[in-house]
Amino acid sequence: xxxxxxxxxxxxxxxxxxxxxxxxxxxxxxxxxxxxxxxxxxxxxxxxxxxxxxxxxxxxxxxxxxxxxxxxxxxxxxxxxxxxxxxxxxxxxxxxxxxxxxxxxxxxxxxxxxxxxxxxxxxxxxxxxxxxxxxxxxxxxxxxxxxxxxxxxxxxxxxxxxxxxxxxxxxxxxxxxxxxxxxxxxxxxxxxxxxxxxxxxxxxxxxxxxxxxxxxxxxxxxxxxxxxxxxxxxxxxxxxxxxxxxxx
Amino acid sequence: xxxxxxxxxxxxxxxxxxxxxxxxxxxxxxxxxxxxxxxxxxxxxxxxxxxxxxxxxxxxxxxxxxxxxxxxxxxxxxxxxxxxxxxxxxxxxxxxxxxxxxxxxxxxxxxxxxxxxxxxxxxxxxxxxxxxxxxxxxxxxxxxxxxxxxxxxxxxxxxxxxxxxxxxxxxxxxxxxxxxxxxxxxxxxxxxxxxxxxxxxxxxxxxxxxxxxxxxxxxxxxxxxxxxxxxxxxxxxxxxxxxxxxxx
Numbered sequence: 001x002x003x004x005x006x007x008x009x010x011x012x013x014x015x016x017x018x019x020x021x022x023x024x025x026x027x028x029x030x031x032x033x034x035x036x037x038x039x040x041x042x043x044x045x046x047x048x049x050x051x052x053x054x055x056x057x058x059x060x061x062x063x064x065x066x067x068x069x070x071x072x073x074x075x076x077x078x079x080x081x082x083x084x085x086x087x088x089x090x091x092x093x094x095x096x097x098x099x100x101x102x103x104x105x106x107x108x109x110x111x112x113x114x115x116x117x118x119x120x121x122x123x124x125x126x127x128x129x130x131x132x133x134x135x136x137x138x139x140x141x142x143x144x145x146x147x148x149x150x151x152x153x154x155x156x157x158x159x160x161x162x163x164x165x166x167x168x169x170x171x172x173x174x175x176x177x178x179x180x181x182x183x184x185x186x187x188x189x190x191x192x193x194x195x196x197x198x199x200x201x202x203x204x205x206x207x208x209x210x211x212x213x214x215x216x217x218x219x220x221x222x223x224x225x226x227x228x229x230x231x232x233x234x235x236x237x238x239x240x241x242x243x244x245x246x247x248x
Numbered sequence: 249x250x251x252x253x254x255x256x257x258x259x260x261x262x263x264x265x266x267x268x269x270x271x272x273x274x275x276x277x278x279x280x281x282x283x284x285x286x287x288x289x290x291x292x293x294x295x296x297x298x299x300x301x302x303x304x305x306x307x308x309x310x311x312x313x314x315x316x317x318x319x320x321x322x323x324x325x326x327x328x329x330x331x332x333x334x335x336x337x338x339x340x341x342x343x344x345x346x347x348x349x350x351x352x353x354x355x356x357x358x359x360x361x362x363x364x365x366x367x368x369x370x371x372x373x374x375x376x377x378x379x380x381x382x383x384x385x386x387x388x389x390x391x392x393x394x395x396x397x398x399x400x401x402x403x404x405x406x407x408x409x410x411x412x413x414x415x416x417x418x419x420x421x422x423x424x425x426x427x428x429x430x431x432x433x434x435x436x437x438x439x440x441x442x443x444x445x446x447x448x449x450x451x452x453x454x455x456x457x458x459x460x461x462x463x464x465x466x467x468x469x470x471x472x473x474x475x476x477x478x479x480x481x482x483x484x485x486x487x488x489x490x491x492x493x494x495x496x
Contacts, residue, residue, distance in 0.1 A: 046294075052453030053301050053442065065351065065493065067315035103313065103491065141488065194301065194442065194489040205300030205488040240389065240453040241442040243351065243493060245313065 055195030069247030152216030303443030317495030400464030
């Protein structure tokens, strides 16, 4: 009952295409149902193996192309609504007006979630955590901002979140706070490329924005996250014909 | 016998992934086996419908992003080898050293072929003809240069080609000339994006370079091409999360 209620809530938030389309099929981050086998688990997951524009990637700073991209403008005025431990990540659903505007138009934040270690790498370097802020436009297209964390001081923006986070997979709790100020309002220094969901069904056609200036998180906070979810990062995928743009 | 010999020759040239992987399945540019139905004709053609990074596209000049791309350097020192009418296009296979070097490395020309009207559009405008110069690197990745033609004077570089071109689908003739000088040696003004084959199986992961300065072709030459092949252009596909880079 709890699970179907969760699915219902998520469907009403329009996020079923993200973590939940594949929810009927069991997949993991290691072993026989891990990333190397996702495509074998369902016909719906074929893009995980056949896609030529997959995420995450290793961003090689010598190969990015400087470009005249406008800043990313974030206008987050809404609040969080709930925190879900879905077994794959800790996901925070949001409500209200939380917009992202850049080349390609305006998108609304639907949720943010985490991966540890980071999914994106920079010059082969992983980071202890990455947050994904998932936005959607009126056509249902997704724009995701990936924020990297480095080890350092405790991140005050995440304290209350880990306090309320459900311990068990499949559980959610309501959580009403302002959307945390993890990102600047105007982001001028970022990488952009065309990629995919980093979880099954690995759907492509996503606008990816990776912020290369990491914010801090403490070792204790990382340990708490790993204790709740475990390691949940897909490894870097081939860049193929894509170019990573560097706006600055 | 002729067909299997052709397939053998093409396979030996390493181009079977291009126009020929789908050769066993009949497809066309109109009607029940036309572009809107390619994906229904074979499981191998799924990317034609499901792919989010398909070619061709309409390049909207207001939406391209200026970027610090290096020029495309072409060093075509080899010669043509044969001309094939494969029913879908007029294709010229080449031999010798004909290299393309740009951001992403060096690729060797394997063949060039044509589409009428053009497959790429610029600000919604079609052109009467487009040539595709197909290059491959050591990993088998493809880089294609699309050259647009506008109506005007007869194009001297194409005269001997249309003279020898086989009238019947499935036929090829040997054709040994220097690779025609349709492209400049250094191309500084071009559009670049990540796309796909424009024919089944519509495989993605191709580097696309479109040259927006059209060369000329006469009405009579277009009529000759249409007489041989018929209209052979796939319509523009959604841009989705991609950005078209403008090097100049």
